[in-house]
Amino acid sequence: MAFLALIAMAIARVKDLFVAVMLFGIYSLVSASFFVVLDAVDVAFTEAAVGAGISTLLMLATLMLTDRHEKAIRHRSGLAMFIIVITGALLIFGTLEMPFFGMETAPVHQHVAPRYINDSMTEIAVPNMVTSVLASYRGYDTFGETVVIFTAGMGVYVLLKSSKKTGKALKPRVVTAVMHQHMILRIVSKLLIPLILLFALYVQFHGDFGPGGGFQAGVIFAAGIILYAMLFGQNTARRLMNFPFIRVLSAVGVLLYGSVGIVSMLQGGSFLDYSVLAHDPIHGQHLGILLVELGVGITVATVMLIIFFMFTGRYYNRDEEY
Amino acid sequence: METVQYIASWVLLMAGSFFCISGAVGTLRFPDFFTRMHAAGVTDTLGAGLILIGLMLHTHWDLVLLKLIFILLFTLFISPTASHALAKAALHSGLKPMLAGSIKNSEKGESSSKS
Numbered sequence: 001m002a003f004l005a006l007i008a009m010a011i012a013r014v015k016d017l018f019v020a021v022m023l024f025g026i027y028s029l030v031s032a033s034f035f036v037v038l039d040a041v042d043v044a045f046t047e048a049a050v051g052a053g054i055s056t057l058l059m060l061a062t063l064m065l066t067d068r069h070e071k072a073i074r075h076r077s078g079l080a081m082f083i084i085v086i087t088g089a090l091l092i093f094g095t096l097e098m099p100f101f102g103m104e105t106a107p108v109h110q111h112v113a114p115r116y117i118n119d120s121m122t123e124i125a126v127p128n129m130v131t132s133v134l135a136s137y138r139g140y141d142t143f144g145e146t147v148v149i150f151t152a153g154m155g156v157y158v159l160l161k162s163s164k165k166t167g168k169a170l171k172p173r174v175v176t177a178v179m180h181q182h183m184i185l186r187i188v189s190k191l192l193i194p195l196i197l198l199f200a201l202y203v204q205f206h207g208d209f210g211p212g213g214g215f216q217a218g219v220i221f222a223a224g225i226i227l228y229a230m231l232f233g234q235n236t237a238r239r240l241m242n243f244p245f246i247r248v249l250s251a252v253g254v255l256l257y258g259s260v261g262i263v264s265m266l267q268g269g270s271f272l273d274y275s276v277l278a279h280d281p282i283h284g285q286h287l288g289i290l291l292v293e294l295g296v297g298i299t300v301a302t303v304m305l306i307i308f309f310m311f312t313g314r315y316y317n318r319d320e321e322y
Numbered sequence: 323m324e325t326v327q328y329i330a331s332w333v334l335l336m337a338g339s340f341f342c343i344s345g346a347v348g349t350l351r352f353p354d355f356f357t358r359m360h361a362a363g364v365t366d367t368l369g370a371g372l373i374l375i376g377l378m379l380h381t382h383w384d385l386v387l388l389k390l391i392f393i394l395l396f397t398l399f400i401s402p403t404a405s406h407a408l409a410k411a412a413l414h415s416g417l418k419p420m421l422a423g424s425i426k427n428s429e430k431g432e433s434s435s436k437s
Contacts, residue, residue: 182410188403192396 218300253299
């Protein structure tokens with residue numbers, strides 16, 4: 001935890017943006033190992049994939065478009081410092097009344113957690129309790145997360161869409177020409193990318209039994225395609241994954257999640273109550289969790305791809321716009 | 323047989339940790355970018371590989387062993403490729419290796435080209 005605080009302070013102080021991006025990657029890596037120490041392997045998996053992988057990549061893609069150094073701050077604001085200190089003090093004062101972290105008499109550990117832990121196997125019968133809590137007991141929250149991810153993707157798409165017609169092929173820049181010489185990288189990635197995509201599918205469907213689930217699988221899938229796009233040029237990647245199809249797919253993921261909820265309402269239960277989906281509650285839960293995780297995975301993968309293609313497409317089209 | 327397994331795995335884990343530590347020290351202390359990259363590559367490939375083999379000796383013939391073998395295989399494929407990509411990016415940006423007799427140490431090229 002001390003490392004995390006140190007790294008955060010270093011990120012705020014450093015002026016060279018490239019160093020800051022690398023420090024963000026290191027921060028994510030340290031958080032992931034911190035989560036492993038706390039025995040939260042699913043979260044660590046997601047944090048490592050998203051933070052140390054995709055997030056660093058997207059920030060580097062942004063850096064290509066902007067300056068490398070932060071502009072100097074002209075004035076020191078005493079008022080801002082004062083407000084921050086007051087707010088911080090109030091927050092700390094507010095937490096003094098709360099129970100200590102991990103104490104057994106906290107309400108979270110008395111009512112909610114024992115109910116989930118004790119009843120998960122009998123009600124849902126899925127070995128990985130994280131998935132059962134995420135997808136079934138707390139299905140609404142996960143639905144909200146999926147919609148947030150979808151909204152973020154749509155926001156990036158709407159904001160960064162270039163004004164030219166999308167049917168035109170992107171002008172190949174010097175960067176892609178250099179890639180043709182990268183024989184070793186191309187060959188190794190040709191070997192590995194099918195395995196990466198296969199692993200993504202494995203993680204997606206194995207979320208019931210081990211660490212995994214929709215979020216991790218989506219991120220890994222997107223990372224595989226991004227690797228392909230980086231090595232073989234944006235044009236081939238865009239031809240491979242038809243971009244309008246990807247946009248539609250991201251909506252399909254959220255729709256899948258929502259329709260599972262609607263179907264369970266039509267079957268007589270409440271929204272996202274999976275027990276009524278099949279002939280008996282346990283099978284209904286399994287079916288519900290499977291479909292819902294699939295929806296999440298589809299949305300996450302396609303949104304990551306949309307964001308990546310928007311960022312790098314902006315770089316390639318920069319000459320024509322400015 | 324059990325003791326042999328334990329001793330062998332102990333030796334391998336120690337060797338793996340030694341290589342990891344020496345890789346970390348090297349990354350900090352070597353004078354030039356390419357030598358530092360070599361140290362980091364040693365940590366990735368040799369250190370991680372030996373630790374993985376040491377861990378493999380702890381399990382019987384089951385799924386965990388298969389997963390560890392896969393991880394080892396992928397690490398052996400991927401970390402040298404990563405070092406190669408780093409070196410290629412550095413050369414492409416114009417960073418020259420510090421050969422015997424030249425003291426100049428230009429650090430300008432570590433960022434701009436995203437390859």
